[in-house]
Amino acid sequence: MTAPNQHEEIRQMLSAYLDGELTQGSAQRVRVHLEDCEECRRAFEEMARLQELTKELAFAEPPEARMKDLEKSLSVQAPRRLGWLFVLAGVAAWFIYGTITYIRHWRPPTVEELIGSAVVIGFVLLFVSVAVERLRQLPHDKYRRIEK
Amino acid sequence: MTATTTMPAMPVGDAADSGPESFAEFFERGWKKAYCFALHLVGEREQAMDITQEAYLRLHERWASRDPAREPTAWLYSVIRNLAIDHLRRRARRQEAEIDQALLRSPAAGPDKAAEQSELAERLWAAIRSLPAEQREILLLRDWHGLDYGQIAEVLGLSLGTVSSRLHHAREKVREQMRRYL
Numbered sequence: 304m305t306a307p308n309q310h311e312e313i314r315q316m317l318s319a320y321l322d323g324e325l326t327q328g329s330a331q332r333v334r335v336h337l338e339d340c341e342e343c344r345r346a347f348e349e350m351a352r353l354q355e356l357t358k359e360l361a362f363a364e365p366p367e368a369r370m371k372d373l374e375k376s377l378s379v380q381a382p383r384r385l386g387w388l389f390v391l392a393g394v395a396a397w398f399i400y401g402t403i404t405y406i407r408h409w410r411p412p413t414v415e416e417l418i419g420s421a422v423v424i425g426f427v428l429l430f431v432s433v434a435v436e437r438l439r440q441l442p443h444d445k446y447r448r449i450e451k
Numbered sequence: 452m453t454a455t456t457t458m459p460a461m462p463v464g465d466a467a468d469s470g471p472e473s474f475a476e477f478f479e480r481g482w483k484k485a486y487c488f489a490l491h492l493v494g495e496r497e498q499a500m501d502i503t504q505e506a507y508l509r510l511h512e513r514w515a516s517r518d519p520a521r522e523p524t525a526w527l528y529s530v531i532r533n534l535a536i537d538h539l540r541r542r543a544r545r546q547e548a549e550i551d552q553a554l555l556r557s558p559a560a561g562p563d564k565a566a567e568q569s570e571l572a573e574r575l576w577a578a579i580r581s582l583p584a585e586q587r588e589i590l591l592l593r594d595w596h597g598l599d600y601g602q603i604a605e606v607l608g609l610s611l612g613t614v615s616s617r618l619h620h621a622r623e624k625v626r627e628q629m630r631r632y633l
Contacts, residue, residue, distance in 0.1 A: 318619035322593065324600050324611075349626050349633050356575050357594040359568075365486035366500060373504050374478055377511050 310340065317347050321354065394427075471519040474511055477527075482507070484596055485527055491591055492535035502538060506530040524598065525605040532606060571632060578628040586621035593618055 313336045319325050320333045337344050412420070485506065489499035509530055510523065517523065579587055592598045592606065603614050 315616075315619055318622050319600075319615045322600065322618075324615065346626065349630065350622050352633055353575070353622065353625055353629060354594050356571065357579070357590070358597075360572055360576060360595060362487050362490065363496065365483055365490075365496075365503070369500060370482050370486070370503070373507060374475070374482075377474065377478070377507065 310336070310343070313340075314343055314346070317343065317350060321347065321350050472523075474514045477523055478507060481524065481527065485531060488528055488592075488596060489531050489535055492532065492588070493538055498538055502531055502534045505534055522602075525602040528592070528596075528598070528602075528606040574632055575625070575629060578625045581628070582621055582624060586617055586624070589614060589617045590621040590625070 313333055316325060316329060316333050320330060323330075325333065337347060482503065486499055486503045489502040489506075490496065493499055493502065506527060510527055517526070579590060582590065588607070589603060592603045593600075598606070600611050600614050600618075603609070604611050607614070609617075
């Protein structure tokens with residue numbers, strides 16, 4: 304016959320016993336007690352039944368299309384980041400190489416070179432202005448990666 | 452027919468056996484349950500969707516720098532919970548957040564048992580809904596989401612003893628309400 308205080312102590316352990324979260328020694332104590340105590344055995348069986356029923360509860364399905372859009376959007380983030388890295392590194396290397404070449408072999412530029420430089424500088428300015436605008440928008444648009 | 456999300460055979464916390472899991476695999480196996488966790492916290496579908504998306508975005512940003520040996524489910528759930536608390540705090544209605552009874556759907560069953568199981572599920576969900584928020588949260592994390600005590604402690608920032616104690620009290624309350632139907 305289990306003492307009343309021990310009965311209550313073991314009763315408090317039934318839930319953790321059900322989940323397999325007790326130490327080996329404590330689990331053994333609960334097992335032995337359950338063999339003798341019908342009240343605790345019934346409580347344990349009811350808890351186990353309720354756990355099974357809870358597992359089977361079915362809830363509303365989330366909107367799949369929206370999450371699939373997010374998944375697709377996330378999957379392109381890594382290559383996109385790598386792409387930007389290559390673009391920036393290439394532009395920086397090109398700029399450094401051009402500057403060094405210009406200093407080493409300076410001569411008056413031809414008309415063709417001046418026109419070509421104007422076009423390139425124009426593209427660079429457009430690129431920088433778009434990049435700055437995008438960077439300014441980033442902190443305010445938390446769903447920026449979600450395709451609409 | 453209404454689509455539903457039920458507890459899968461494998462607990463959400465089980466990682467794949469073969470090497471570190473990719474973000475895509477992690478996303479695929481857990482997003483429906485993650486959504487339901489957010490839904491259980493805020494009780495509003497649209498907000499739950501926003502919170503789930505935001506949580507995955509945050510994880511994705513830090514995915515490369517995570518510890519691959521650590522199972523990421525508790526991390527995801529922590530982020531969702533923090534976002535949900537922020538949302539409820541902003542709306543100053545954490546205590547009033549209601550979980551809609553209509554979120555529950557009829558379990559998959561044959562025509563004979565469907566009505567009986569549906570009624571039992573509704574009574575059980577009503578009993579779970581009646582629990583205090585902190586007990587309901589732990590009960591669902593353990594019995595529906597399949598997290599172990601260590602993961603629950605990490606998500607909620609509690610000791611293992613507190614998790615065990617709250618879960619026990621939650622189960623006793625639900626059992627008290629459900630005894631006549633078992």
